[in-house]
Amino acid sequence: MASSQTEVERAIVTIVQCFFDHAGDEGKKETLSVNEFIKLSSKELPHLMKDVSLEEKMKDLDINRDNELKFNEYWRLIGELGKQIKKEIKPKK
Numbered sequence: 001m002a003s004s005q006t007e008v009e010r011a012i013v014t015i016v017q018c019f020f021d022h023a024g025d026e027g028k029k030e031t032l033s034v035n036e037f038i039k040l041s042s043k044e045l046p047h048l049m050k051d052v053s054l055e056e057k058m059k060d061l062d063i064n065r066d067n068e069l070k071f072n073e074y075w076r077l078i079g080e081l082g083k084q085i086k087k088e089i090k091p092k093k
C-alpha cells in the first residue's frame with residue numbers, strides 16, 4: 001500500500017493486519033480460534049483487555065457460536081474498545 005498513508009489509515013491497516021496475522025496461526029486461516037484470540041488479546045491488547053475474562057469475551061463476540069471469530073466478529077471487539085477509549089478522550093472545547 002502507498003507510503004503516503006495517514007496515521008489513521010495506517011492504524012486501520014494495522015488492526016486488519018493484526019487479525020490475519022493471528023488467524024493464520026492454526027486451523028482455519030481466516031478465523032480466530034479461542035487460542036488465537038487469547039494470544040492476540042494478550043500480545044496486542046494487553047492494556048485494553050487486562051480486566052477482561054478472555055474466555056467470556058470470546059463467547060460474547062462469537063455470534064454464530066462456532067467457536068471461531070470471523071472478521072466481522074473481531075470487528076465488534078474493535079468497536080467496543082473504541083467506545084471504551086472514547087470515555088477517556090475529552091472532546092475539543
Ligand SMILES: [Ca+2]
Nearest residue numbers: 023026028031
Ligand atoms: Ca485460525
Ligand SMILES: [Ca+2]
Nearest residue numbers: 062066068069
Ligand atoms: Ca463465530
